[in-house]
Amino acid sequence: MQLSTKTQGLSIVGLTLVVIAIVYAGAPSASNPETLSDHIGYMLRVTARLSFGALLLAYVARPLVQLVGWGRPLLIQRRYIGLAAAASLTVHFGYVAAFLITSGEPLDWVTGVFGGAAFALMWAMALTSTDPARRRLGAGWKRLHITGIHYVWLIFMQTFFGVAVESGSRWAEVMATLGLVALCIRLAAWLSQRFKRTA
Numbered sequence: 001m002q003l004s005t006k007t008q009g010l011s012i013v014g015l016t017l018v019v020i021a022i023v024y025a026g027a028p029s030a031s032n033p034e035t036l037s038d039h040i041g042y043m044l045r046v047t048a049r050l051s052f053g054a055l056l057l058a059y060v061a062r063p064l065v066q067l068v069g070w071g072r073p074l075l076i077q078r079r080y081i082g083l084a085a086a087a088s089l090t091v092h093f094g095y096v097a098a099f100l101i102t103s104g105e106p107l108d109w110v111t112g113v114f115g116g117a118a119f120a121l122m123w124a125m126a127l128t129s130t131d132p133a134r135r136r137l138g139a140g141w142k143r144l145h146i147t148g149i150h151y152v153w154l155i156f157m158q159t160f161f162g163v164a165v166e167s168g169s170r171w172a173e174v175m176a177t178l179g180l181v182a183l184c185i186r187l188a189a190w191l192s193q194r195f196k197r198t199a
């Protein structure tokens with residue numbers, strides 16, 4: 001039986017939520033006050049990594065097809081992969097709220113403004129990821145999605161770089177490296193398209 005593109009796409013989002021539920025079950029307990037902060041930190045890290053992983057797949061889907069001709073399944077499912085990234089970042093947002101409430105740490109304005117803008121852009125992209133919204137927004141749709149994906153990529157990268165430098169986290173180093181590789185793939189595809197046009 002062949003599943004429709006939409007059903008396959010929704011399963012990607014569903015699978016992401018199942019992974020988050022499994023991670024939740026394996027995380028330090030949220031109901032024990034002694035491990036609550038470990039739970040929140042753990043879930044913050046996992047939801048950020050999961051969201052960035054999905055974002056990068058959406059980020060390189062078209063460039064990969066343009067450059068080497070493969071990655072078509074990724075391109076077909078790019079909308080749902082993006083929705084999976086947004087779903088995981090939304091869980092991150094929930095844990096950010098839990099972190100701020102339980103730790104009593106103040107939210108500095110730079111993180112609030114620039115991090116808040118990343119959440120807002122991600123949600124705006126998710127809410128406009130339908131065909132009718134695309135038609136209604138016209139050229140604005142492309143502007144929103146190109147600006148949004150690069151901005152969210154940037155916020156992820158500066159956070160992973162910061163964590164890698166401050167704590168030497170292997171995970172953060174790997175994620176930042178993957179982010180740079182994805183940027184190189186996009187740049188290479190962009191340059192090859194430009195040369196094709198001017199050749």
Ligand code: HEM
Binds near residue numbers: 044046
């Ligand atoms: C108001 C905004 C935000 C606050 C207060 C916040 C807070 C946090 C905290 C407390 C951690 C856990 C640090 C640790 O225990 O190691 C974390 C991790 C992280 N957050 Fe956020 N976050 C915010 C928004 C965002 C946004 C918008 C993004 C991405 C677009 C993001 C990406 C990350 C990344 C990449 C990590 C590190 C994951 C790792 O260590 O592997 N955060 N955040």
